[in-house]
Amino acid sequence: xxxxxxxxxxxxxxxxxxxxxxxxxxxxxxxxxxxxxxxxxxxxxxxxxxxxxxxxxxxxxxxxxxxxxxxxxxxxxxxxxxxxxxxxxxxxxxxxxxxxxxxxxxxxxxxxxxxxxxxxxxxxxxxxxxxxxxxxxxxxxxxxxxxxxxxxxxxxxxxxxxxxxxxxxxxxxxxxxxxxxxxxxxxxxxxxxxxxxxxxxxxxxxxxxxxxxxxxxxxxxxxxxxxxxxxxxxxxxxxxxxxxxxxxxxxxxxxxxxxxxxxxxxxxxxxxxxxxxxxxxxxxxxxxxxxxxxxxxxxxxxxxxxxxxxxxxxxxxxxxxxxxxxxxxxxxxxxxxxxxx
Amino acid sequence: xxxxxxxxxxxxxxxxxxxxxxxxxxxxxxxxxxxxxxxxxxxxxxxxxxxxxxxxxxxxxxxxxxxxxxxxxxxxxxxxxxxxxxxxxxxxxxxxxxxxxxxxxxxxxxxxxxxxxxxxxxxxxxxxxxxxxxxxxxxxxxxxxxxxxxxxxxxxxxxxxxxxxxxxxxxxxxxxxxxxxxxxxxxxxxxxxxxxxxxxxxxxxxxxxxxxxxxxxxxxxxxxxxxxxxxxxxxxxxxxxxxxxxxxxxxxxxxxxxxxxxxxxxxxxxxxxxxxxxxxxxxxxxxxxxxxxxxxxxxxxxxxxxxxxxxxxxxxxxxxxxxxxxxxxxxxxxxxxxxx
Numbered sequence: 001x002x003x004x005x006x007x008x009x010x011x012x013x014x015x016x017x018x019x020x021x022x023x024x025x026x027x028x029x030x031x032x033x034x035x036x037x038x039x040x041x042x043x044x045x046x047x048x049x050x051x052x053x054x055x056x057x058x059x060x061x062x063x064x065x066x067x068x069x070x071x072x073x074x075x076x077x078x079x080x081x082x083x084x085x086x087x088x089x090x091x092x093x094x095x096x097x098x099x100x101x102x103x104x105x106x107x108x109x110x111x112x113x114x115x116x117x118x119x120x121x122x123x124x125x126x127x128x129x130x131x132x133x134x135x136x137x138x139x140x141x142x143x144x145x146x147x148x149x150x151x152x153x154x155x156x157x158x159x160x161x162x163x164x165x166x167x168x169x170x171x172x173x174x175x176x177x178x179x180x181x182x183x184x185x186x187x188x189x190x191x192x193x194x195x196x197x198x199x200x201x202x203x204x205x206x207x208x209x210x211x212x213x214x215x216x217x218x219x220x221x222x223x224x225x226x227x228x229x230x231x232x233x234x235x236x237x238x239x240x241x242x243x244x245x246x247x248x249x250x251x252x253x254x255x256x257x258x259x260x261x262x263x264x265x266x267x268x269x270x271x272x273x274x275x276x277x278x279x280x281x282x283x284x285x286x287x288x289x290x291x292x293x294x295x296x297x298x299x300x301x302x303x304x305x306x307x308x309x310x311x312x313x314x315x316x317x318x319x320x321x322x323x324x325x326x327x328x329x330x331x332x333x334x335x336x337x338x339x340x341x
Numbered sequence: 342x343x344x345x346x347x348x349x350x351x352x353x354x355x356x357x358x359x360x361x362x363x364x365x366x367x368x369x370x371x372x373x374x375x376x377x378x379x380x381x382x383x384x385x386x387x388x389x390x391x392x393x394x395x396x397x398x399x400x401x402x403x404x405x406x407x408x409x410x411x412x413x414x415x416x417x418x419x420x421x422x423x424x425x426x427x428x429x430x431x432x433x434x435x436x437x438x439x440x441x442x443x444x445x446x447x448x449x450x451x452x453x454x455x456x457x458x459x460x461x462x463x464x465x466x467x468x469x470x471x472x473x474x475x476x477x478x479x480x481x482x483x484x485x486x487x488x489x490x491x492x493x494x495x496x497x498x499x500x501x502x503x504x505x506x507x508x509x510x511x512x513x514x515x516x517x518x519x520x521x522x523x524x525x526x527x528x529x530x531x532x533x534x535x536x537x538x539x540x541x542x543x544x545x546x547x548x549x550x551x552x553x554x555x556x557x558x559x560x561x562x563x564x565x566x567x568x569x570x571x572x573x574x575x576x577x578x579x580x581x582x583x584x585x586x587x588x589x590x591x592x593x594x595x596x597x598x599x600x601x602x603x604x605x606x607x608x609x610x611x612x613x614x615x616x617x618x619x620x621x622x623x624x625x626x627x628x629x630x631x632x633x634x635x636x637x638x639x640x641x642x643x644x645x646x647x648x649x650x651x652x653x654x655x656x657x658x659x660x661x662x663x664x665x666x667x668x669x670x671x672x673x674x675x676x677x678x679x680x681x
């Protein structure tokens with residue numbers, strides 16, 4: 001039997017491996033990942049980031065924002081005994097104090113949120129606009145798996161917690177819809193005896209509910225539907241599960257795998273289905289799919305890890321990533337395991 | 342007015358009407374549009390105070406058509422020959438206009454500074470090989486006019502679209518989107534042509550534009566304009582005749598936002614959904630939400646050229662010319678005189 005601890009570890013490691021392995025491939029299209037990073041083939045290991053990437057200058061295995069924000073948030077929630085808005089704010093401010101993350105990896109929406117949390121001035125010249133569609137990014141979805149880990153089997157609580165956690169930085173319905181999809185998908189995967197279909201169903205429910213619940217208070221935004229794009233991605237993940245080349249190409253060409261919440265999060269669900277929840281398979285898809293690879297790989301890894309546990313993840317990843325990043329991932333997992341009963 | 346003159350003026354006017362009508366609905370969702378305006382917007386109305394075009398009066402166009410109009414004027418002065426110099430000069434002339442400079446998009450703004458030699462503050466993205474956020478619809482939004490100059494010559498329209506747009510949007514995906522719009526508009530200028538051939542030309546333009554741009558432009562990662570056009574057209578044809586369903590499914594699945602790989606495919610989806618009807622296409626684009634004015638402007642060029650100016654309410658011509666101080670009829674006759 002896969003224990004709760006195993007599943008929490010699986011989600012942490014899946015996200016961590018995806019983020020670290022995707023850092024060097026991020027921003028490139030598939031063909032250039034193979035040509036410049038993978039030596040003619042797909043990337044299936046940690047590489048040194050090239051000088052023309054966001055992670056330039058970082059050592060092999062160093063995280064970007066995806067896992068680092070998630071990790072600090074999870075530890076803050078463990079300390080607080082659960083997910084609170086205050087703990088989410090504290091974690092965001094703590095994260096911004098790490099130069100190695102903040103300087104290279106603060107996205108447009110998080111950067112503004114951090115400034116607001118700190119009471120610093122922000123550019124408000126365009127505050128008259130009723131919708132800020134450019135803020136519907138994947139920065140909420142990338143960390144929302146933590147809300148799923150804290151709420152095994154409880155989709156509605158996972159959705160509410162994801163909103164609580166993410167509205168500090170991404171207060172708009174499209175970004176929050178994506179965050180709730182991830183949180184609900186992970187919460188469903190954490191439950192014993194769940195199937196791949198349960199995770200997909202939960203993701204669609206989370207996308208729908210997250211949009212509806214957050215519409216009441218969040219700043220409005222217009223954009224493609226996370227829920228409908230998950231359906232498109234899951235179709236591609238089902239039809240091309242046995243054709244790696246075509247799976248990746250169709251996903252990036254049609255669903256998209258970019259910065260927008262309505263691309264990266266749906267793509268992660270598509271890869272989760274294609275990998276049938278196997279962590280390393282899912283991570284490799286995300287790492288090589290082009291565009292915002294590290295985020296897609298991190299979310300796919302978290303979905304797969306919560307579903308399958310850490311059992312099939314090769315043992316060298318945990319000590320390697322913990323050391324390179326100076327993080328005690330095992331202790332974080334233990335804390336979350338304890339506080340979630 | 343000859344058929345060809347009517348098609349040229351139709352393209353210009355429909356693009357301007359799409360932009361002006363969409364200026365009021367831009368950035369909102371369909372639900373917010375219906376709530377704010379008491380139903381769908383099917384006429385040119387005053388943009389509200391909480392949107393990008395808050396400064397505009399009813400009938401004024403935004404960046405989309407204005408930059409295209411300025412470009413067309415300069416191309417005409419250059420005897421119909423599209424060069425990078427002409428394209429750059431038009432963008433600079435446009436940016437000096439007191440109204441339009443405020444609505445320049447992020448990529449266009451950066452390009453203008455570069456052309457002028459104004460140094461921008463250093464940014465962590467400067468070092469990137471792939472600037473994926475620059476694959477925006479600022480290239481396709483202005484390029485429809487090229488299809489009028491290259492009437493019937495799809496291949497030349499693709500080449501000219503790349504020349505015109507690489508000045509501001511030097512990346513494969515934005516240029517693929519631009520080539521799709523230019524190619525479809527060029528094909529729409531032919532006689533006895535239907536929306537099917539026009540969409541096919543758009544797909545050819547997207548594929549060829551990408552392929553030709555790969556030789557010189559910056560690489561970017563992002564969804565395929567060509568494949569998303571196919572998907573949008575499939576949805577449009579499936580729900581043809583059901584205005585609401587076609588519009589909703591296209592905006593939910595394809596999107597209609599700032600990226601070129603959303604706005605351009607959506608434009609073709611609406612053309613398919615309305616079987617190429619000018620005003621129906623514009624109304625669908627205007628009410629679909631997000632970057633409505635850009636989608637309506639791009640689609641307008643294509644369907645306006647396809648159907649001719651007679652299918653557009655006559656009062657719009659006077660309104661657009663008066664409110665923007667434009668001379669669309671004179672421009673159309675000038676373009677026509679250049680064609681053999």
